[in-house]
Amino acid sequence: MSEKFTTIAASGMDTATAYRLLCGIVTPRPIAWITSISEAGVVNAAPFSSYNYVAHSPPMLAINIGSRSGGLKDTARNIQSVKEFVVNVATVDNMETMHRTSAEFGPDASETEALGIELLPSDLVRPPRIAMSPVQMECRLSQVVTLGRLNTLYIGEVVAFHLSNDVYDGRHVDSVKMQPVARLGGPFYASLGEIFERPILQTPPVGNKA
């Protein structure tokens, strides 16, 4: 076999290398386009792709937010103080606007105001939802886990799902219709590629009440 691998010990690896490797390897990553609000009422929006669902009874999402110049990003500060946030699904249609909200606006500047992003009020939390996203999940902060030197994991319980009828038939979310956009390494995004169907081989989660 002429297979070749480059093997790199991770211990003592510089953070930029580790970040570059992980972002290239852990792909495609879904994107949580998070809306949060400061104590003073400034609405913030920013994308986060170190993100996934981590529990379903009750439903929970986790987002890893890195530090910025040793301090907190606005989203992290808002979540820590208000303890609520909304995860809006990033899609092919809202990608350009979502991407622009990753720029470093100051804590007193609202990305949603600056970019004219239409908002909808949430039912159970203070941060509003992004109207152009077909799915929005209202979340209450459940746990904060410090990870190593630079990262913090924010685990939120979903307290309300808002699903556009364009993508939800009352039972399933049609991922193809939702057109989620994913993050790859470097400056790259991807849409859904080929869809494969296989029968489900394991027992589905039981449908008892939480």
Ligand SMILES: Cc1cc2nc3c(=O)[nH]c(=O)nc-3n(C[C@H](O)[C@H](O)[C@H](O)COP(=O)(O)O)c2cc1C
């Ligand atoms: C698609 C995308 C995904 C991102 N994912 C993350 C992430 O998972 N964690 C993180 O700390 N920053 C991530 N960022 C960078 C933040 O969006 C960026 O630091 C932003 O300025 C934070 O805004 P805030 O200070 O308003 O919270 C990502 C950026 C983009 C464009």
